[in-house]
Amino acid sequence: MVLQPTWLVVLSWAVLIVGFASTVVIVADHLVFRYRQPVKVMEIVWPATALYFGPAAVLAYRQWGRPQSPRWLKRHRTPPRRPRHAAGIIETLHCATHCVLGAIIATVFVFGLSFEIFDKRLWPEFIGDYVAAVVVGVAFRYSTEADTGGRRAWAATRRFLRGDLLSVSVFEFALLGWLALMEFMVFHETLQPSSPVFWLIVQIGLIIGFFAAWPPTLWLIRRGAKAELLGTPQ
Structure with a gap:
């Protein structure tokens, strides 16, 4: 196993700590200070975003997320106007x-159960990442669907396929391409989740995935596939 430079390990720990601290700040704002989101899945979206965007996610939440809460609106009456690009972001x-x-989810299962394909854990990680992302996406859509009886699951799946699958696929392609590049061209080994460097690489990949998925998301919004913007003002 190749030893990782001390400076890289220290940097990785620092970035991880900042990400977790940023997540705690947002979760505390929801649960302790009671700035709850009108669309409940956004109480997952904002903390999850802080895991890889850190303080930038906290700033975006303070500007665009917190003003949507009933507690904030009770004190300020109307939310502040947001720039046009906020909805796309x-x-x-x-x-x-x-x-x-x-x-x-995929990392826990693949590395926890030591799954391998062609003596590599990277390939089951790729498959698991994509499948788990699709399942989570459908579950999110299911949680926001009105109760339509037996048609609710199908309606959620259809909405995900129409409005989310393209963005998720582009995001995953960028993320997994980055992970493959790091493993085959830089580290020449399988990084383990027990290493902070592994999670730093994942964090960078998530940021790359976000910027890759942004243009197709804007395209989907323009063509009306994502007309109902979660967490945005009406």
């Missing part, structure tokens, strides 16, 4: 959360 973050949770 929020929808991209929403789709990105599918991939964030999918990556965490």
